[in-house]
Amino acid sequence: MKEKYSVLIPDGDSDLLIVVIHCLSQNKGYKLFVVLSEKHKNKEITHSKYINEIFVTEPLNESNEIEWIKNLNTIAEKHHIDIIMPIDVFAIRCLLKNRTYIKDPDKLGLLPPLKSFDKADHKGELSKLLLDIDLPAPETLLFDKNEICEQTPSFGFPVIMKLFEGHIGGGSGIQVFNNSESLNLFFKNNTVVGPYLIQKYIKGYDIDCSVLCKDGDILAFTIQKGTMKGVSDFVPQVGVEFLFEKDVYEVVKKLMKSLNWSGVAHVDMRFDITDKKFKVIEINPRFWGSIDASLIAGVDFTYFYCIASKGIVFEIPKYNHVKYLNLLGLKRTIKQNKWFLFNLKFLLNNTPLKFFIKDPKPFFYILYSKLKKDLQNNH
Structure with a gap:
């Protein structure tokens, strides 16, 4: 069976592209094709000698998913693509949701069922699954958006807070709380606009x-x-x-x-x-x-x-x-x-x-971009 493939990465905008290309480049005879949006067409990795061709399209969003997939179909057919290999969450979900629009589904790389993908990607659903199948996980409390954690967690402090999606007014990312006073103060000064969880911090x-x-x-x-x-x-x-x-x-x-x-x-x-x-x-x-x-x-x-x-x-x-x-x-x-x-x-x-x-060109462009940014910041 053929082991030298033409591979299409449909979500080249992802920051993961550079490490994926590093790995794919080790496979001699592979042809690598990458789809980028206009915004990212000049990113450093595009100068890699291992990329055979780059296609610039409209950025993928929820309103153009079908058109985006039709464009992938055209590229796959014209360039005899063997494997469509999405590397990041948004493109994977899009292809799973719209699998029926893929002209040749045999070209699509291994992907999980959509229900499983969403369960794995959603912190709250994953927490429930781990409890259901009796796998070790941090003790967790789940909350809806705009809901305030008023009770002291039964598992004690320290705890961490994670968002499922969206942002926190006045801050972002994972928050750590060492006592109930700091947790109450946070909710007094911030509004959580999406569902979240509070979890026991594991030492x-x-x-x-x-x-x-x-x-x-x-x-x-x-x-x-x-x-x-x-x-x-x-x-x-x-x-x-x-x-x-x-x-x-x-x-x-x-x-x-x-x-x-x-x-x-x-x-x-x-x-x-x-x-x-x-x-x-x-x-x-x-x-x-x-x-x-x-x-x-x-x-x-x-x-x-x-x-x-x-x-x-x-x-x-x-x-x-x-x-x-x-x-x-x-x-x-x-x-x-x-x-x-x-x-x-x-x-x-x-x-x-x-x-x-x-493959030195991407590295030199990364250094050049960093130097240029540092010079701008110093002025």
């Missing part, structure tokens, strides 16, 4: 599981533990270490089976040092920002996604237990220890640098 460490599935069965996976925090506790780690934890795998296996999941997903988890359990925090039902780290560990999720989408059967690939730093983690490490610059083996094998060395 422990981050551990994640990335998967590729078909009909609920795991085809490929990696497990990675955070080793270096980002700018806060609630953003992706800038350093990870790959390992195997049987309990993590069993939790994710049961979760994916319950969703009858197909396609990729990244399950955020946290080890609770109090009760010694790995607890599910959320699911990113899309490709993820550290997919290049999984590649470095030995699992190219883009490759396995393509061949699985075409019905090729393979054994679950093994991965190496290695450490990885993204560019921010590398910058921080070098700042702390300038001699780390001479650890060439690690720099070339355990960071994204090798991808930029092989």
Whole structure:
């Protein structure tokens, strides 16, 4: 069966494009096509030598979904596309909702049922599912929009608050509260315009599981533990270490089976040092920002996604237990220890640098954009 494919990424506006291209570029003979909106037609990754052609269209929104898919049909037919591979949430949901408008549905890569996708993507629905199937998760209270949390959570403090959608007046993002006074003060000074949850803060460490599935069965996976925090506790780690934890795998296996999941997903988890359990925090039902780290560990999720989408059967690939730093983690490490610059083996094998060395134009454009922005800010 053919294993060299022409791949169309319909949502090239996504910030995930650069890491997905890094991975896809490792597959010799693949032809890569990308759809961008006018707003993003000059983004840095468009200068990659690995992109065969870029198509500029109207940005996808709820009012033009059918036209957007018809445009994909035209591109797929004209350029003999083998696989349509959406990489981010909005495009995945659009294609799931409007699957009947896809002229050749066999070209669409592995995707989950729409109901499962929405359940995974919605923090409240996921919380209910975890309770229903008896999987470890933080204790949670769910609230409707404009509803004020007046009771003291029975599970005590500290707690975090997460939005399902929308924004918070006077602030945004995940909020942390150490006592009832700070929680009450927040609601006194802010209006929550969307549904939200309040969840027990788990004392422990981050551990994640990335998967590729078909009909609920795991085809490929990696497990990675955070080793270096980002700018806060609630953003992706800038350093990870790959390992195997049987309990993590069993939790994710049961979760994916319950969703009858197909396609990729990244399950955020946290080890609770109090009760010694790995607890599910959320699911990113899309490709993820550290997919290049999984590649470095030995699992190219883009490759396995393509061949699985075409019905090729393979054994679950093994991965190496290695450490990885993204560019921010590398910058921080070098700042702390300038001699780390001479650890060439690690720099070339355990960071994204090798991808930029092989395809330098996007990296230079990123540096140029940053320098230009810094100069503007200084003036």
